[in-house]
Amino acid sequence: MGQITINKAKIKDNLFLTAEYSEVISAGTKSISEDFTAPVHDDLKRAFKKLTIHLLLLTGQVFSDTDETGLPATFDKDRTLHLYDPEGEFFFNEAGWNIIDNTYCSGFTIGGNGDSEGVTLIGRRTLGNGKILNLVSPFQKWEGDSYNYAWLGELSEIISECRGEVHLYLFDGKHQPDTQLSLFYEEPGNTELSEQDQMDIEMPLTDEMAANAEKLKKKRGRKPKTTEE
Numbered sequence: 001m002g003q004i005t006i007n008k009a010k011i012k013d014n015l016f017l018t019a020e021y022s023e024v025i026s027a028g029t030k031s032i033s034e035d036f037t038a039p040v041h042d043d044l045k046r047a048f049k050k051l052t053i054h055l056l057l058l059t060g061q062v063f064s065d066t067d068e069t070g071l072p073a074t075f076d077k078d079r080t081l082h083l084y085d086p087e088g089e090f091f092f093n094e095a096g097w098n099i100i101d102n103t104y105c106s107g108f109t110i111g112g113n114g115d116s117e118g119v120t121l122i123g124r125r126t127l128g129n130g131k132i133l134n135l136v137s138p139f140q141k142w143e144g145d146s147y148n149y150a151w152l153g154e155l156s157e158i159i160s161e162c163r164g165e166v167h168l169y170l171f172d173g174k175h176q177p178d179t180q181l182s183l184f185y186e187e188p189g190n191t192e193l194s195e196q197d198q199m200d201i202e203m204p205l206t207d208e209m210a211a212n213a214e215k216l217k218k219k220r221g222r223k224p225k226t227t228e229e
Contacts, residue, residue: 002023002024002025003023003024004021004022004023004167004170004171005021005022005023006019006020006021006110006163006166006167007020007021007022007031007109007110008020008021008033008107008108008109008110009107009108009162009163009166010106010107010108010122011040011044011045011048011106011107012035012106014045014104015039015040016035016036016037016038016039016040017035017036017038017040017044017166017169018033018034018035018036018107019033019034019036019166019169019170020032020033021166021170036169036170038169038175038176039175039176039177040169040175040176041165041168041169041174041175041176042176043165043174044162044165044166044168044169044174047158047161047162047164047165048105048106048107048162049105050158050161051105051108051121051123051155051158051159051162052100052103052104052105052123053100054105054121054137054151054154054155054158055103055105055121055122055123055135055137056099056100056103056125056135057149057151058121058137058138058140058149059121059135059136059137059138061099061103061125061135062099099125102125102126102127103123103124103125103126103135104123104124104125105121105122105123106122106123106124107121107122107123108120108121108122108159108162109122110159111139112139112141115141115143115144116141116144117141117142118139118140118141118142118145119139119140119142119155119159120136120137120138120139120140121135121136121137122134122135122136122137123135140152140155142156
């Protein structure tokens, strides 16, 4: 396998993956775009979740500024301050968390080449009236962009993490277990088969056995006779 570059990825229905990647082969570069049906791993979902605040900032749903301490901060449209921790965690008040909880970054696209390379984020936000606002960020170059995005370094690191998780999904089989199998194995209570259930699986039911079983059901439905000791 030649060098693989993940160019685009999107989580569909919060479960499946659509991805576009390029592979260097002897004849040049081959581009591949596919939809995949294996459920995505929770690690991939968590990586995409980290893009949410950047989607909000780049689409103007929240606004960036600097507070009096010199630390980066964000403001929502009501001018409520949300500090940004240098260790890489965003801190919000209740209103800010509502915005985060109701926003979902579903994918990214890498475009351009060399010094012109950059990223576009896509997702959606559920508004207070229940309607969906689809979000697509403007293309943000890694270098030399007219807009000096304050947290470009953090965004670049998260995109690298997302690309890594997508690569593991595509080529190393890092998926969630099959949904139906998961439901079976996660069923609460005793999941061991009884001796009779095991026999039913191992020995197919014949027509004669089915008829006898039906007679037995009818007998069980009768009022039991009382016996005197």
